[in-house]
Amino acid sequence: MTDFLIGRQQILDRQLNTFAYEILFRGTDFDLNLKDGAANATKQVISDTLLEIGLNQLVGPHKAFINFTTQNILDKVPLHLPKDRIVVEVLESVTVDAEIVANLKELSQLGYTLALDDFVLAPEWLPLLEFADIVKIDIMADTLDATRKLIDQLAPYKLKLLAEKVETHQQFETLRDWGCELFQGFFFSKPNIVEGKRIGASQTTALQLLATVNKPEASFVEISGIVSQDVSMSFKLLHYLNSAFFALPYKIESIQHAVVCLGLVEIKRWLNILTLSTLSDKPSSVLQNVLIRAKMCELLAREVKDDGEHYFLIGMLSGLDSLMDSPLPKLLEHLPLAQDINDAVLHHRGPAGETLKFCIAYERWETGLNNYRNIAPERIANIYLESIDWWATHISPLLSA
Numbered sequence: 001m002t003d004f005l006i007g008r009q010q011i012l013d014r015q016l017n018t019f020a021y022e023i024l025f026r027g028t029d030f031d032l033n034l035k036d037g038a039a040n041a042t043k044q045v046i047s048d049t050l051l052e053i054g055l056n057q058l059v060g061p062h063k064a065f066i067n068f069t070t071q072n073i074l075d076k077v078p079l080h081l082p083k084d085r086i087v088v089e090v091l092e093s094v095t096v097d098a099e100i101v102a103n104l105k106e107l108s109q110l111g112y113t114l115a116l117d118d119f120v121l122a123p124e125w126l127p128l129l130e131f132a133d134i135v136k137i138d139i140m141a142d143t144l145d146a147t148r149k150l151i152d153q154l155a156p157y158k159l160k161l162l163a164e165k166v167e168t169h170q171q172f173e174t175l176r177d178w179g180c181e182l183f184q185g186f187f188f189s190k191p192n193i194v195e196g197k198r199i200g201a202s203q204t205t206a207l208q209l210l211a212t213v214n215k216p217e218a219s220f221v222e223i224s225g226i227v228s229q230d231v232s233m234s235f236k237l238l239h240y241l242n243s244a245f246f247a248l249p250y251k252i253e254s255i256q257h258a259v260v261c262l263g264l265v266e267i268k269r270w271l272n273i274l275t276l277s278t279l280s281d282k283p284s285s286v287l288q289n290v291l292i293r294a295k296m297c298e299l300l301a302r303e304v305k306d307d308g309e310h311y312f313l314i315g316m317l318s319g320l321d322s323l324m325d326s327p328l329p330k331l332l333e334h335l336p337l338a339q340d341i342n343d344a345v346l347h348h349r350g351p352a353g354e355t356l357k358f359c360i361a362y363e364r365w366e367t368g369l370n371n372y373r374n375i376a377p378e379r380i381a382n383i384y385l386e387s388i389d390w391w392a393t394h395i396s397p398l399l400s401a
Contacts, residue, residue: 006381007365008058008388011065011162012183014176016283020087022065022184023058024365043072046080055085057389063087065115070094073103083111087134092118101127108132115162121153129157134182139175140165151178186364189289191321191328203324206279207334213271214313215336223267224256233274237262240270240398265309270398272316277399280323284399288391289363290319295387296359297352303383304373306351314344314352315359 008021046066055064065087068078078088088107094100108114108131115134116125118141129135135154139147151161163175166185169192175183212218212226227233237258259267277287294315301311317335321328332342344353358372362384370377 004381005362005369005377005384006058007362007384008064009184009365010188010285010289012188012283012285014181014183016183016188016285018062018283018285018288019182020063020065021059022089023067026369043077046077055082057385057392059085060392063113065089067091067117068094070100073100076103076107078107078112079110083113087113087115089115089117089136090128090132092120096124096128104128105131118164119150121150129154129159132159134160134162136162136164136184137180138165139163139171140167144171144174147175148178151180155179188283188286189319189322189363191325193321193325193327203279204334206275207331209275210272211335213268213275218264218268220256220259220264223264223271224259226271227259228255233271236274236398237270269309269312272313273395273398276316276320276323279320280325282323286319286322287399288396290316290323291395292387292391293319293356293359293363295390296362296384297355299383299386300355300359300372300375300380301352303375303379310341311352311355314341314356317341317345318356318360 005026007024009024010018011020011022013019058064063085066078066081067089069091070093072078073088073090073094078086088104090104104114113134114128114132115136116128116132117136118138119125119135120141137147137150142150147163154161160182161180162182162184163171163180164184166172166175166183166187168187168190171185172183172187209226213223227237234255237255241258241261262270273291276290280286294312297315298308298312302308317332317337318328320326320331324331329346332345340350340352343349344356348354348357358369362369362380369380372380375383
């Protein structure tokens with residue numbers, strides 16, 4: 001893969017389930033602010049990543065929103081990709097003229113889904129509304145009143161409205177009530193804290209389990225006892241170990257046997273993940289986001305010869321607040337954590353805290369991502385892709401068992 005970073009950002013539906021992902025990229029060999037640079041970047045990402053790695057690894061069964069420039073559209077670059085797997089996102093910088101309209105209309109007639117990015121109701125864009133499928137509205141570009149007016153103006157067209165840069169749960173609920181069907185932004189990965197809300201009994205039990213599992217002195221016998229008392233957890237563990245993934249030459253017959261086969265480090269991780277999945281009734285996209293972050297922390301740690309398990313735990317704990325809608329300091333009080341773990345999670349201190357900060361910045365596609373502790377951008381991009389693949393091949397099947 002060429003020397004550039006690749007990322008993705010979730011696009012959610014009204015139920016906060018994943019609808020698609022927008023593919024994000026930046027590199028040292030091209031400048032996305034320049035006309036030719038942006039066009040070449042899209043071509044490069046398509047040839048070096050989407051076709052070489054495959055859309056399935058990057059977005060799973062979902063569609064991929066891909067940015068296309070004026071030149072990309074004139075060159076009919078989208079035709080190199082399967083129409084059932086991508087959304088042609090027409091950048092706001094595209095110069096709309098008769099040729100662009102004709103090319104986009106041809107793509108629409110061929111069955112491609114078209115999305116208009118950062119839409120503003122300008123005269124030259126009106127012809128596109130007749131056959132576009134999705135309009136993206138940047139809610140930070142104007143006041144909420146102006147956004148409401150634009151939504152009303154677009155109502156007569158057969159379009160799905162996608163609100164982007166949604167930052168709070170309140171914004172999401174308002175925009176959903178106004179008719180938006182799709183949402184993009186960081187609101188879903190933030191806690192929706194309600195004053196006076198208490199931690200539920202089941203959540204308290206789950207936190208107690210996390211506390212027990214992560215004690216430094218936790219033993220095989222103690223952990224086997226924890227698993228044995230939970231029928232669902234026991235079934236998931238046996239199902240997991242008896243799956244084709246492990247290809248064991250024998251069947252696991254008991255919980256203690258299963259715990260020994262996995263090993264203490266792996267069983268702790270396995271229990272942490274399962275416990276995390278029981279803490280919340282949030283959509284799976286939230287847990288997925290947290291665990292991909294944790295895996296990325298682990299892989300970056302291993303890259304610099306540091307303790308991957310330690311970093312994984314820190315990455316995982318950093319998402320407790322979004323899963324439980326409770327302040328993170330309050331939640332961590334329930335866990336017997338070393339001070340360096342608390343400092344890393346709450347204040348991004350120390351090497352692990354810096355890694356966590358970088359992984360969160362990568363999720364949000366912030367500036368300054370081109371270099372991290374002398375790890376090449378290509379390797380960082382691959383680590384991110386490996387983290388996504390780990391979720392898809394190891395964790396998603398485990399949680400659905």
